[in-house]
């Protein structure tokens with residue numbers, strides 16, 4: 001094929017792929033689509049005379065199916081892409097002396113919000129860049145971060161990205177295993193295509209502003225937007241390429257801690273007038289550049305599905321994949337959740353599947369993008385009828401029909417329980433990996449956690465492929481783990497229904513040892529906040545069953561007593577929340593960095609500030625601290641009970657003022 005033909009072929013492919021993508025059913029992963037654009041771009045650069053007409057690279061989006069078309073005041077463009085530091089340098093050298101802001105490139109869909117006489121008049125999607133879709137009712141009903149009113153009378157247009165938070169996405173998929181969403185970007189776009197807000201009510205979006213079109217406002221973009229009350233993607237001012245590169249790298253490193261997907265960093269002239277003066281190309285502004293990060297989604301072939309027995313006997317499907325580089329590592333295994341999810345996503349062995357590895361979640365198979373690629377040789381995924389490890393019959397539980405092995409002495413479960421005991425969150429026996437645990441269990445040396453503490457170097461040296469140094473290290477690591485203490489021992493014993501939070505709360509409630517928990521009785525346990533009768537019953541049942549094991553652990557010198565660090569924090573005099581009972585709700589993030597903060601970590605900070613934490617709002621609550629994405633029902637309840645509601649920002653300020661951060 002000659003170059004001209006290849007160019008035409010790529011251009012045609014792009015048109016077809018864009019059409020499918022902007023209709024909401026992409027047929028390849030973004031990374032694969034981008035590779036096609038890149039190839040076309042470099043062929044045209046080398047052979048400008050062969051540029052196709054029309055050239056899809058000069059166009060934005062797709063001639064979408066518009067329900068309520070609205071023409072944009074100024075075109076909504078795409079961004080020039082970069083992947084190498086030299087391209088960042090070239091950008092700076094084009095604008096000598098100009099300050100540049102560097103900010104995350106949010107992966108959602110762009111919206112233009114038009115305000116007239118201080119009121120939100122219209123919210124419009126990008127569409128083909130010239131004409132977009134009016135989605136005002138959906139944005140009003142479902143999007144956080146869109147003020148209904150502004151303190152400005154002139155016409156103001158604010159542009160930004162509507163994203164679905166990763167936490168919203170995960171919660172939605174957990175609640176709807178029968179109709180899972182593929183990824184947050186697609187989910188956000190689908191939400192704004194809905195005919196009726198009520199049908200997508202659980203799919204809330206967040207708007208983050210990055211552009212402002214008006215004459216009457218501060219020249220500095222970030223200051224102008226924040227003054228108006230918008231949430232702005234974290235912007236850093238940089239005076240040279242080296243500084244920008246440092247910010248880009250730090251954004252990429254923080255990528256996993258954020259509650260939204262990013263696909264890169266955007267560089268843009270900080271001064272609004274300079275940006276406007278720089279002008280545009282056919283499909284992108286000259287005053288901005290997008291630096292792309294490694295993809296968090298790729299497609300690969302699902303080679304097989306194996307059913308894995310977990311520590312509680314749960315049998316879960318695991319996808320074996322042809323190796324694929326995604327989210328920064330090579331992935332060969334991914335979770336498929338359960339049989340209902342496999343059915344809902346219509347996944348077969350041999351399919352080309354989309355694998356997603358984003359944030360701190362384990363890689364999962366998000367679905368099949370293009371079922372028309374099937375050859376007919378694909379095979380259905382058939383759930384097992386007996387335990388793959390011990391052959392015992394299985395039971396099904398819950399709406400997702402999760403499978404469980406009913407044999408308490410199932411060998412696979414035993415190994416998993418031992419691995420769990422040795423894991424970092426529990427006893428942290430880091431020198432002994434899963435493979436060794438399996439070998440030792442097979443040899444009949446390990447069955448219960450207490451067996452670890454009778455291992456000797458001599459015994460380990462009887463095995464093949466082990467030297468004295470590693471045997472000594474393993475024994476030393478076991479010895480250190482004797483200090484495990486109440487909280488982590490409880491985690492390590494994997495008691496059904498008792499979470500890591502349960503273990504932490506029992507310590508905070510001043511239980512002195514695991515035995516003390518076992519003897520507290522239901523009444524003593526439910527007195528602890530957030531421990532209900534079901535959790536209490538499970539604790540009593542399993543700790544009673546484990547009584548002989550607890551004795552064996554004690555005899556082996558393992559501490560099951562509460563550790564100093566797990567006790568409630570010492571509260572300083574004059575602490576800002578002293579004596580207050582508080583409830584924390586919504587998603588919390590540190591305003592200094594924008595990073596998501598796990599709720600327990602934030603609650604711990606509140607405790608340091610003197611608060612007592614409660615799990616739900618009641619008449620004895622003093623404060624309800626709200627993060628992002630708070631359901632209306634919580635607020636209504638607080639209002640009814642006369643509980644004061646404060647935004648997290650106020651608490652962060654108080655924490656900072658009391659020197660409780662860092």
Ligand SMILES: NC(=O)c1ccc[n+]([C@@H]2O[C@H](COP(=O)([O-])OP(=O)(O)OC[C@H]3O[C@@H](n4cnc5c(N)ncnc54)[C@H](O)[C@@H]3O)[C@@H](O)[C@H]2O)c1
Nearest residue numbers: 017018021026028029030033078079104105106110210266
């Ligand atoms: N999988 C497929 O088949 C397929 C097909 C077509 C397009 N796509 C994907 O769609 C995207 C193409 O869209 P594009 O060409 O407009 O490029 P783009 O999405 O990469 O860049 C432009 C967009 O970036 C967004 N953005 C996010 N944060 C921003 C910020 N801080 N400042 C400015 N803009 C910001 C804006 O919405 C803007 O419209 C790519 O990610 C591509 O992979 C995929």
Ligand SMILES: [Zn+2]
Nearest residue numbers: 387390405410
């Ligand atoms: Zn079994």
